[in-house]
Amino acid sequence: MVIIMEAKATEDQIDNVVDHVNKTGLKARVVTGEERTIIGVIGDERYLEEAHFKTLPGVENVFRILKPYKLVSREFQKDSTIIKVNGTLIGNGHRVIIAGPCSVENEDQILKSAHIVKKAGANMLRGGAFKPRTNPYTFQGLGVVGLKLLQKAKIETGLPIVTEVLEAADVELVSEYADILQIGTRNMQNYQLLKAVGRINKAVLLKRGMSATLQEFLMSAEYILSEGNHQVILCERGIRTFVEYTRNTLDLNIVPVVKKLSHLPIIVDPSHGTGRTDIIIPMSLASLAAGADGLIIEVHPDPEKSVSDADQTLSPEKFEELMVKIKKLDAILS
Numbered sequence: 249m250v251i252i253m254e255a256k257a258t259e260d261q262i263d264n265v266v267d268h269v270n271k272t273g274l275k276a277r278v279v280t281g282e283e284r285t286i287i288g289v290i291g292d293e294r295y296l297e298e299a300h301f302k303t304l305p306g307v308e309n310v311f312r313i314l315k316p317y318k319l320v321s322r323e324f325q326k327d328s329t330i331i332k333v334n335g336t337l338i339g340n341g342h343r344v345i346i347a348g349p350c351s352v353e354n355e356d357q358i359l360k361s362a363h364i365v366k367k368a369g370a371n372m373l374r375g376g377a378f379k380p381r382t383n384p385y386t387f388q389g390l391g392v393v394g395l396k397l398l399q400k401a402k403i404e405t406g407l408p409i410v411t412e413v414l415e416a417a418d419v420e421l422v423s424e425y426a427d428i429l430q431i432g433t434r435n436m437q438n439y440q441l442l443k444a445v446g447r448i449n450k451a452v453l454l455k456r457g458m459s460a461t462l463q464e465f466l467m468s469a470e471y472i473l474s475e476g477n478h479q480v481i482l483c484e485r486g487i488r489t490f491v492e493y494t495r496n497t498l499d500l501n502i503v504p505v506v507k508k509l510s511h512l513p514i515i516v517d518p519s520h521g522t523g524r525t526d527i528i529i530p531m532s533l534a535s536l537a538a539g540a541d542g543l544i545i546e547v548h549p550d551p552e553k554s555v556s557d558a559d560q561t562l563s564p565e566k567f568e569e570l571m572v573k574i575k576k577l578d579a580i581l582s
């Protein structure tokens with residue numbers, strides 16, 4: 249249920265509504281908008297009486313959201329969410345380009361990568377320290393050493409860091425180094441992990457499960473918001489289909505549909521979405537043309553030497569070419 253407060257509602261009136269919600273045993277999530285405050289009621293609301301809340305002072309309207317996801321829905325919040333990460337805005341027309349290697353391999357590699365992507369115009373640096381690998385015998389990431397190297401790259405370049413967290417027990421550790429915590433495709437339905445990142449005050453990049461429906465994707469985001477963290481950026485990274493000429497099928501249809509159903513920003517990962525260096529540039533441009541709020545792309549100083557995902561990693565030259573094309577596309581789109 250959503251309770252819309254009047255524009256002139258006082259703090260006391262808002263607190264009073266929250267008290268009434270708490271007395272029912274459900275949770276209240278207060279969202280303070282530019283014009284008015286909205287209170288979301290979280291939990292099993294079947295036995296709640298809308299009429300009761302309508303009579304409370306300062307309440308303008310009360311209605312139920314019929315979809316299973318509530319806090320992430322446009323019904324709950326009309327205005328698109330804008331997430332601020334170290335001064336960079338994401339969402340509602342503010343776009344972010346996140347680039348860097350699949351994995352942090354060593355100091356030289358990550359520092360070079362950071363300088364390369366920064367020079368070309370990226371806003372943030374990506375790099376996995378904890379790697380979820382399909383094959384247990386392949387490189388699993390440098391762990392804490394990798395996080396420290398990312399920190400060094402951030403100090404040298406000023407680029408905020410996006411890196412993956414694999415398990416709930418590591419959320420605190422990774423938050424010390426990351427500006428955005430990435431939840432990978434394989435963990436989109438790891439509900440303990442989603443709850444754990446829901447309790448921190450840091451942005452979360454939630455990648456779509458490779459077999460997840462749109463509704464499952466939004467329900468996973470709902471897990472994070474329902475714990476109190478509203479700073480969620482969705483990421484389309486390709487899904488499993490019958491096609492065999494690409495690693496995944498980049499489902500760009502989801503971009504405008506998510507924008508209709510949710511107020512959260514959505515970015516696209518054309519590296520994992522295609523698995524092919526030769527089509528990352530056109531699919532990046534297509535993603536932005538479809539309305540994505542940004543891109544996350546794998547870039548390595550020497551892609552052939554990349555220890556993971558070499559086939560889908562752009563060279564510095566190709567990344568620069570992409571950034572030039574993005575500028576041209578911007579001129580057409582704006």
Ligand code: PEP
Nearest residue numbers: 350432433434455485520
């Ligand atoms: C990654 O970003 O390197 C990664 C492992 O992504 P995904 O979870 O989308 O496979």
Ligand code: MN
Nearest residue numbers: 350546556557
């Ligand atoms: Mn990768």
